Amino acid sequence: MALRFDHLALTLRGRPVLCDVSGGFPRASVTVILGANGAGKSTLLSCLAALRTPDSGMVTLDGRPLLAIPAMERARQIGLLPQQADIHWDINVRALVALGRLSHHGRWGRSAADEAAIAEAMEQTDCARFADRKAQRLSGGEQARVLLARVLAGKPDWVLADEPLANLDPAHQLDAMACFRAAATAGAGVVLVLHDLTQAARIADHLIVMKEGGIIASGTAADVLTPAVLEVAYGVRVHIGQDETGAPVITPIARVG
Amino acid sequence: MRLNFGLLAALLVAMLGSLMAGRTWVPFDHWLSGDLQSLIVMELRLPRAFVGAIVGASLGMAGAAMQGYLRNPLADPGLFGVSSSAALGAVVSLYFGFAVSAWLLPIFALAGAGLGMAALAILAGRSGSLILFTLAGVTLSSLTGALTSLLISLAPTPFASSEIVTWLMGALMDRSWDDVRIALPVSAVGMGALLWAARYLDALTLGDAAARSMGVNMARLQWLIVIGVGLTVGSSVAVAGIIGFVGLVVPHLVRPLVGHEPSALLIPSALTGALLVVLADCLVRILPSTSEVRLGIAMACLGTPFFMMLLFNMRREVA
Numbered sequence: 001m002a003l004r005f006d007h008l009a010l011t012l013r014g015r016p017v018l019c020d021v022s023g024g025f026p027r028a029s030v031t032v033i034l035g036a037n038g039a040g041k042s043t044l045l046s047c048l049a050a051l052r053t054p055d056s057g058m059v060t061l062d063g064r065p066l067l068a069i070p071a072m073e074r075a076r077q078i079g080l081l082p083q084q085a086d087i088h089w090d091i092n093v094r095a096l097v098a099l100g101r102l103s104h105h106g107r108w109g110r111s112a113a114d115e116a117a118i119a120e121a122m123e124q125t126d127c128a129r130f131a132d133r134k135a136q137r138l139s140g141g142e143q144a145r146v147l148l149a150r151v152l153a154g155k156p157d158w159v160l161a162d163e164p165l166a167n168l169d170p171a172h173q174l175d176a177m178a179c180f181r182a183a184a185t186a187g188a189g190v191v192l193v194l195h196d197l198t199q200a201a202r203i204a205d206h207l208i209v210m211k212e213g214g215i216i217a218s219g220t221a222a223d224v225l226t227p228a229v230l231e232v233a234y235g236v237r238v239h240i241g242q243d244e245t246g247a248p249v250i251t252p253i254a255r256v257g
Numbered sequence: 258m259r260l261n262f263g264l265l266a267a268l269l270v271a272m273l274g275s276l277m278a279g280r281t282w283v284p285f286d287h288w289l290s291g292d293l294q295s296l297i298v299m300e301l302r303l304p305r306a307f308v309g310a311i312v313g314a315s316l317g318m319a320g321a322a323m324q325g326y327l328r329n330p331l332a333d334p335g336l337f338g339v340s341s342s343a344a345l346g347a348v349v350s351l352y353f354g355f356a357v358s359a360w361l362l363p364i365f366a367l368a369g370a371g372l373g374m375a376a377l378a379i380l381a382g383r384s385g386s387l388i389l390f391t392l393a394g395v396t397l398s399s400l401t402g403a404l405t406s407l408l409i410s411l412a413p414t415p416f417a418s419s420e421i422v423t424w425l426m427g428a429l430m431d432r433s434w435d436d437v438r439i440a441l442p443v444s445a446v447g448m449g450a451l452l453w454a455a456r457y458l459d460a461l462t463l464g465d466a467a468a469r470s471m472g473v474n475m476a477r478l479q480w481l482i483v484i485g486v487g488l489t490v491g492s493s494v495a496v497a498g499i500i501g502f503v504g505l506v507v508p509h510l511v512r513p514l515v516g517h518e519p520s521a522l523l524i525p526s527a528l529t530g531a532l533l534v535v536l537a538d539c540l541v542r543i544l545p546s547t548s549e550v551r552l553g554i555a556m557a558c559l560g561t562p563f564f565m566m567l568l569f570n571m572r573r574e575v576a
Binding site: 046049050051071072073074075076078079080082084086087088089090091092095096099100102103107147150154 | 325328453455456459460461462463464465466467469470471472473474512516517518519
């Protein structure tokens with residue numbers, strides 16, 4: 001049982017953005033969605049988070065149609081980290097992270113379990129030391145970690161993140177990857193849209209490569225991250241090397257055609 | 258919590274003080290005596306204090322909710338056009354001279370507010386889209402504003418048109434317990450809707466997509482806002498005319514005290530709004546002028562310099 005999507009199709013403003021795509025994401029693992037800009041990655045992610053309703057096809061969560069699950073229950077199971085980092089009011093970091101528990105507690109305040117989850121998420125993302133600062137006044141990288149902490153505080157079964165590494169310096173990129181890995185080890189299914197091929201190769205248990213609304217390849221890093229697939233997906237020639245531990249290093253070299 | 262109790266205490270003190278404000282001094286031992294002087298306190302000043310508090314609380318909470326919903330500190334409850342449609346309803350009753358009964362004008366105003374809310378719901382549809390909703394509100398507000406001006410210009414006598422203009426300026430003069438009976442239940446339902454929406458407003462802090470992924474149903478939230486803002490603002494226009502600035506300024510005053518969270522802002526904004534209107538109404542009563550200064554005007558005169566000061570401080574932070 002898992003988060004699955006079957007025969008999804010969606011046309012936006014006359015342009016087909018998803019063309020009959022199917023697939024699934026197992027729990028306790030990290031799946032990375034790759035593809036050029038406009039390939040339909042974010043649209044797929046928003047269908048998985050029930051933000052968009054596909055024209056046809058269906059997303060199911062453990063066999064239940066996603067759209068039939070009440071919104072608050074769905075929110076407890078699926079946490080989404082959108083690409084756009086909006087923080088509209090001058091609230092402090094702790095209050096922002098606490099929003100991640102919104103679908104867990106009732107109208108009348110938070111429980112001890114809520115508080116524990118908030119503290120744990122801030123610890124995990126290294127936000128605890130600025131818990132009482134104003135979120136709007138943090139650097140972009142710090143904000144990204146706080147927003148990630150908000151998602152993790154909800155302890156969702158599924159963590160969906162749209163380009164979570166943008167805006168992060170190399171050290172915090174590694175930290176964020178460690179957080180996602182930790183969430184997967186704890187049993188969550190993690191789905192990431194990434195552009196960094198090397199990071200994708202290192203974290204992914206499973207990859208999906210999209211192009212023009214369809215899925216052109218899926219499988220493990222060894223199956224999918226080949227020069228041939230990446231040339232089709234991005235129109236670039238890549239160099240695939242190895243670092244001292246044997247992990248792949250993928251560098252785009254030149255455009256093809 | 259401490260803040261709310263403090264504000265509530267201040268409000269009660271201000272309301273008590275407002276029982277003493279006016280042209281006539283009524284000694285305390287006459288308040289409950291049942292003579293003519295006690296009527297001034299119990300039948301004029303006390304209902305007036307209650308109406309002031311209801312109006313201020315309505316506008317304060319509606320403003321806080323609007324700003325949270327639109328995620329814009331410039332939003333004002335007037336923006337949705339509900340207050341101008343309520344005003345249009347009241348002006349219709351004045352124009353046709355229906356205002357003979359104490360009930361008719363407020364009923365017409367509430368009907369106007371109700372039509373305005375329905376128009377908003379129809380125009381914005383079930384999309385839950387903020388842009389559509391705001392544009393619908395702005396359109397509604399300019400249409401009803403134009404119709405109000407039309408009625409003023411077509412008024413049969415100069416007296417009728419001046420009556421309309423004066424009414425539009427907003428006042429709490431000669432309010433009775435009838436007005437409390439009209440405004441209190443309507444406004445209470447509206448505030449209930451806004452409080453129900455409170456935690457959804459918090460979620461919106463992180464933007465539309467995040468809020469929806471956190472389980473917020475945008476269409477339902479929009480309904481709650483339309484009903485909440487419509488009923489609170491509609492009832493306050495019905496009993497006091499248009500009193501600007503409370504809804505815009507009060508949330509700004511309260512925000513730094515509650516850590517800027519939209520949900521935490523609602524109740525303190527209501528209490529602060531009530532306090533502000535009751536105090537301003539005391540002021541217009543004790544000002545030595547030939548006829549009482551209209552509360553709507555006094556509010557703007559007091560509120561604007563205050564808001565300018567706030568902008569001045571904000572400017573320092575932006576720089």
